[in-house]
Amino acid sequence: MHSIVPDSINVFNRPRWCTLTPQYHNASRRADLSKHNKYTPVIAGHSKSVVNDKMRAVSVESAVATSVVALTGLLGAVWMYQRHRNTQKDNKPPAEWREVATIQKIHLYPLKSGRRVELQSAECTKFGLKHNSRYEKALQLYDRSFLVVGAENGEFKTARTFPKMVLIEVGVHDEWHVSFEAPGMRQLYVKIPKEGDVKATKITLHQKEEIFALDCGDEAASWCSRYIYGKDTGLRLVFHDAADEHKRDLRPTHQKMLNNYTELNTSTGLYSDLTAVMMINQASIDDLNTKIESDTVITSENFRPNLIISGDGAPPFIEDYWAWIKIGDVILKNVKPCTRCMFTTIDPENGTRNQDREPLHTLEKYRKLKNVLHKEYEGELTVMGAMLGVHQGGEINVGDTIYVGI
Structure with a gap:
């Protein structure tokens, strides 16, 4: 038999972790800090403005990537929760x-x-x-x-x-x-x-x-x-x-x-x-x-x-x-x-x-x-x-x- 780890889904309540807010905010905050950091280093062969532009682009991409991951997790959690709710509502035992x-x-x-x-x-x-x-x-x-x-x-x-x-x-x-x-x-x-x-x-x-x-x-x-x-x-x-x-x-x-x-x-x-x-x-x-x-x-x-x-x-x-x-x-x-x-x-x-x-x-x-x-x-x-x-x-x-x- 294989060990089963809880999916962190509350059988009786809506899962509390169904949110992307903390991750999204942390990513956005990192982007803001990078944008306003006056000690941004200059890389050889590039002007300071180019470096800042590239760092801002990387920060934005990071924020977008983090948000996509969070959104994917959110949608998965909502699907599993809704599946449970439907089973509860129908009061039918599962097939598997x-x-x-x-x-x-x-x-x-x-x-x-x-x-x-x-x-x-x-x-x-x-x-x-x-x-x-x-x-x-x-x-x-x-x-x-x-x-x-x-x-x-x-x-x-x-x-x-x-x-x-x-x-x-x-x-x-x-x-x-x-x-x-x-x-x-x-x-x-x-x-x-x-x-x-x-x-x-x-x-x-x-x-x-x-x-x-x-x-x-x-x-x-x-x-x-x-x-x-x-x-x-x-x-x-x-x-x-x-x-x-x-x-x-x-x-x-x-x-x-x-x-x-x-x-x-x-x-x-x-x-x-x-x-x-x-x-x-x-x-x-x-x-x-x-x-x-x-x-x-x-x-x-x-x-x-x-x-x-x-x-x-x-x-x-x-x-x-x-x-x-x-x-x-x-x-x-x-x-x-x-x-x-x-x-x-x-x-x-x-x-x-x-x-x-x-x-x-x-x-x-x-x-x-x-x-x-x-x-x-x-x-x-x-x-x-x-x-x-x-x-x-x-x-x-x-x-x-x-x-x-x-």
Whole structure:
């Protein structure tokens, strides 16, 4: 595979370098300085005026040549940018693809803020990843299909506030039940609720977004309350059934975000913050670790991605510029850069916060959205990874080749 160097084209914004002004001005300034330089040397056999005329001619030719080069670059950049805009507008995947990397890890998070489940294979659906039915025959769990909420207001709870939630493990028990385990707690078996058997309700996610939910019962509520709150009541556990009629609609609550990321509303997951799939590049993690000044070592798990990739064609942060991604029959669309919060400072293995605020402290020095992709909206937030929508579903496996659109 060949290394791919970013074309310096912002996938989300007009390229800032599409200008010939600095080069043109520098060339013109050199011409002006030559014209007015009183110390112009006299060459043997030529009068001073002839020399000046020739030097002015050379300066003008240099300025013209520089301008032609700049204009050529400008036209090329505009063409590439317009090609990207047309692809975005039509929402059609490209016809040609280039190999760049492979899948190193696949992670599923059945409980939002819970511990990851590491998979060798998964089904990629429009709602995100789920267990591959060829390997998990009893029950196939979706990514972020369970959520802990407040008993009174239905507001979501995460490890941002309760870090020990990252230690809750969820697994398949049989075709109707899942198991919940956490340090110091007895194992809990939860029956998958079905609409009609239990009352459907609404919970609230970010910006008061209302999302469909099915309550998992009093025993599950008590278990979550005791582990997270240290008391018998206060929390409920809910489940999303991934039915088409229960797909999220961001328009009532996220209009400003949708104005900036126009395909976000058709790319949502179940209880994920936004999109169905999140991908991260191991080379970007490695680059980050070289810049952290303390002894802290950050892993991809700090960022809770679904897909961890690596390869010769995936240097650090190249994923910022990929618009379309193909893995086997699966086609993914890069719809939004993944902005980061304090959750990344929680150790995924023990649930403790990093005292140095890493990796945020280092990311704030060189990975703010306004500096990386020149976006003012969310500009002060840091970026690591890409939020993806599923254009075409299918099976993915560890070791699968990753292609990007040409």
